[in-house]
Amino acid sequence: MRWLAVILVFVLAACVTKLGPDGRTESTVNAKYLLKSEVDRFADTNRAEVVSSLLTIADKLYKRNPKEWKKGGAVSREAALDRLKMRTQRNWPELNGLREGSAASLAFSEAYAGDRVAALVFGLLSMVDAAFEHREEFYILDSLNEIKLYNTARNMDVAVWKLGHDRTAAGELFLLSNELDPANRNLSFEREFGRVMGLLDFMAKVVADRNGRTFSRLSQSVVSAVFLPVSFLK
Incomplete structure (x- = not known):
């Protein structure tokens, strides 16, 4: 009831009075705007930017590993x-229902014969979907979990780490990404991933502040290369 009262106050306060076509006054309300806090609008933008960056990474990976989209049966x-x-509107039978870390790990499995770029990026995107509670837009009553983010x-x-270190039995990287040759050095993948991490970390801090919780960064050894759980967290 308290939330409903707050929403009602916002709605009444933001009503705009103007003359209608018959000369009478009429009130208009941008309900969508009123039902969003600053944090909600930030979450909308943050999520969109994260997804956009991951798709940019997928495009870069496909350019460096063109055989992968062909293995997946795509025409281009x-x-x-x-x-x-x-991804949320199509079936992925080659992933056998796997999502998040389980799907992303397939990209670095010797036994996997499918599109490794799709497996990796689908897995990462499904983590993002879970971290943002499978919503594309956020409103006052919606909540997020900072640990998921x-x-x-x-x-x-x-x-x-896995892109730069995991190799096949023959010693080849499963997927080519950064170019480390001093004559043609290219760290664009690392920079794009860094942007994604920065966006998610900042969103986690904002959510923790909104939830009134103290947020402490946990330490994790990346060398273990184990994907952390997301959707199973409460």
Whole structure:
């Protein structure tokens, strides 16, 4: 009841009076705006930016590993990216129902014969979906969990480590990413992942402050390369 009273106050306070076509006054309310706090609007933008960066990473990975989108049966790199964008509306039979860390880990499994880029990025995107409670927009009564956001950020760090270190039995990287050749050094993948981690870490801090909880950064050895749980957290 307290929340309903607060919402009602916002609605009444924000009513705008104007002349209608018949000369009478009429009130208009932008209900969508009124039902969002500053934190909600920030969460909307933060989530959109994180997803956009992960899709940029997927595009970069496909450019460096063009055989992967072909293995996935896509007709083009763009089609493979579109599939990732529509991930919640399509089935992924090659992943056998796996999501989050379990799906991302397939990209670094010798036994996996499918599209490794799709497995990795789908896994990371599904972590983000879980961290943001499977919502694309947020309103006053919606809540987020700072530990889910924090764990998702740490999982991006794990993904970076695995991209640079996990190899096949023949000694080849499962996926090519950063170019470390001094003559043609390219760390764009690391920078993009760093941007994602920064966005998620800052969102975790904002959520912790909103929830009135003390947020302490936990230590994790990235060398263990184990993806942390997200959706099973309460």
